[in-house]
Amino acid sequence: MKVSVYGNTHYAWVAAAKLAEKGNHVLLCVSEHEHVTTGFDAGREWMLPELLSEQQQAGRLAIQKTSSGHGQVHLLADDYTPASLRKAIQPVLDGQEADTFVLVLTQLPVGELKKLQHEIDVLASAKESGGSVYLAALPLFIREGSALADFEKPQLFLLGSEDRPVIDCVKDLMRPFMRQAAEVMVVPVAAAELIKFGINAMLATRISFMNEMAALSEKIGVDIELVRQGMGADPRVGRDYLQAGCGFGGPSFAGDLLSFARTIKEELDTAGLIDAVLAINESQCEILFRKIWRFFRGDLAGKSVAVWGAAFKPGTSSVNNSVVHPLLLALWAQGCRTRVYDPLALDALKKVYPAEPLLEFADSAMDAAKGSDAIALVTAWDEFWSPDFEALVATMVSPVFFDGRNLYEPEQMLAYGFRYFGIGRGESI
């Protein structure tokens, strides 16, 4: 099948690569429109560059910088605003003769696609010739770092449409993936939008709730790990997304939630639960800073803090909306030096802060810790689980550890000679 994919996002590149892999002829249009807000670096997704070049060599994938696609199936996957989506869809409509299927992969404010379909219908009824244009929501549930696998074998395959022709088209195109999906749902567009938002919001709510529990645990001297294990043992609660930590980030998580919070405010005329979830998270993103601040009694000028991890989560090179930013900005504002190590994300961090005098980049976790007054762990990369603790203690000016992901055991850290501060565990400060 001839398929066009539009956008320079994670979704666009992954969808293009996977569809080509299954034998489709895919044209990926990454044209740098003014509406493109984030560029995408394929290199940060595991195995994606390999797959892309494989498919290009096989002649099934072409990448171009113009916005004119081919075929009848168009996947819109950029970071759209409602206005920029209308702009992006225009070239598809202009050239349209036969029936055309537009699948929107990006999350938009609830109700937006329905509005757009209506506008297109009005336009079409004024036109004499040409086929119909069908719009459907195809929200993806792929996680950065494991996106190819998530696309191949989705937990949930969700299609938002009530129009037979487009449903048939998607079933045909996506057959290889739908067969492997744990769950397939075809629902009205608005329901699909709400499902996508609802899942993100629920996960975020669990995290913020656990962070609140961690704050309480710390206050009354309970280890949050015990609480988490106990809660997770109840099957009604489950174990996922119960990890207390220094906040969540990432491009879609926070951005979609903000848009969802706005929708709730507009539709229900109330500041909803999600507002509280976001507020807790905003505060949580600075919790490592606050602990460091209190430990050094507000005197951070001239101190040096090693920062372990900058990516918004392990397995990605993206620092987009990572909690590392509020931490670094807060430390710099106090005149504190920072040495950052991240196995993948240092280049991205350099791009964001090309000339920050208080920022240094380290080659390894150990190198970052050298001569530092404290370590702050931001991202739970695998390699941070078991560092050489004795060597760390020896290389640091003062062995103080602020663990934003609760990777370590407080007693063990004490035995190594660290002052250890976790999130809801370790020393309280």
Place this chain on the structure above:
Amino acid sequence: MSQRSVLPEWLSLQQCALKARARHLRDMWQSPQRAADFSRQAGPLFMDFSKQRLADEDRDGLLALARACGLERAIDDLMAGAAVNNTEERAALHTALRADVHEQVQVDGRNVVPGVHASLERMGSMVARIHSRQWRGYSGKPIRDVVNIGVGGSDLGPFMVCNALGEFTPPEARELKLHFVSSIDGTQIADLLGMLKPETTLFIISSKSFTTVDTLSNARTALQWMLEETGDQEMMLNHHFIGVSTRADRMTAWGIPPANQIEFWEWVGGRFSLWSGIGLPVALQLGMKGFREMLAGARFMDRHFRETPLADNLPVLLGLIGVWNATFLDIRAHAVLPYDGRLKFFPAYLTQLEMESNGKSVSRAGEALDYSTCPVLWGDVGPNAQHAFYQLLHQGTQAVSSDFIAPLARYNGHQSSDLQVQHQLALANCLAQSRVLMLGDASVENGDMAPEFRRYRGNQPSTTLLLDELSPYTLGALVALYEHKVFVMSVIWDVNPFDQWGVELGKQIADATFLAMKSGGHPAAGFDASTAALLARIDAAGREPS
């Protein structure tokens, strides 16, 4: 006899005043030119003084008196840093606070402008840190509430401006809440501390001398409140207290670390200090850009004051009119009536500026004056005051002069046209009131046929000041206009407007009274009978079992 009142120009004005007293304002409109002749524009300010009881010869006489009093020279001296505050032997250089960075103003042979701008930079860096949410409280959380503790000049100016210019708050300052605490009795701070969180609250302790008991007692209460949260006094002082004063040594002794101090200078009078570090709350509300716009507006007025001939000079004319009314027409009350709710606290601000400056009865040479000086001044938002004290203006027995103040444009670009209609209503009321005050019954046909209780005497003079709009720039110009007006009056009256010895004795006696109350025994001993009886009552109330 004082020197001023023997000047021939003074005596001739007294003759003019006799004629003016016999004349009614409604009869002064023979010339259609009067509206144009008796109005002036300077930048964004338009001043109409055609409703003053002022004929051509009165105005000319006042200008002649101004020259005879050496006003032009006095303006130059003021701005050049001469020791115009003669009782305290120092300059009064609020104009240097808004001087352009390239200007030179010498005090004791040193250019003070670089210091002024260095202080602005320091303010700017504090403001940036607070606005970027990087000024942290003891717990590491960013500051959300700022409490300005100050009284008099350290309170009225910033309070007035913050209330007037709220709509100019930039996005980065919208989360920040500003509060003002001034009164010694603790009412404001007690209410406030119940609402605030110590970890996100920052106090600005503003006091020119850093000895003001009102301010320091409130500051002590604030510090105590912080220490109840955690006993780490050094941490609290380092991260929750900023000091603004001319006395770094006293700020340091109180515990404010040097990094949190903003200094200003002895040559800044308290009630003229809005433009210095005392304006920090304004800068926090408007951002430094807005604060600098306000300075630019004042700078515009400074230039106008220094460079414009007396006859076209707004502060000069406003001041001369004030002298004419108070001294020559014996009008002892003056109302300030803004027709814009945002200027609600402008009258209270002027109350201090005018009455503390010119409420004097001794000449610069130390002689008793034989003429009236500053009138009693008060005011409120005009439309509200119409339902309060305008009755007295229209039908009372007092002669009262008034300043009507209004912006021409408001709510432009605003969604609601209803609000624009409300602004027009306010303007209509403004014009109507000044008209009735001028004409009385003559405002309507057959007004003089009404029964006595419905008669309007009229003949109450007023000035109308129109601003293009209310903005940091125009408000800066407006405040500077009144500062200079006050100076002009002081020159004609030959008083020193920059001291305030009248407030000293009360402070001393209060100290002694407070000591007596705390000493136990018979606190009333040594006081006059009236005070002794009151003290005894207070003492007895304190002893009653509760």
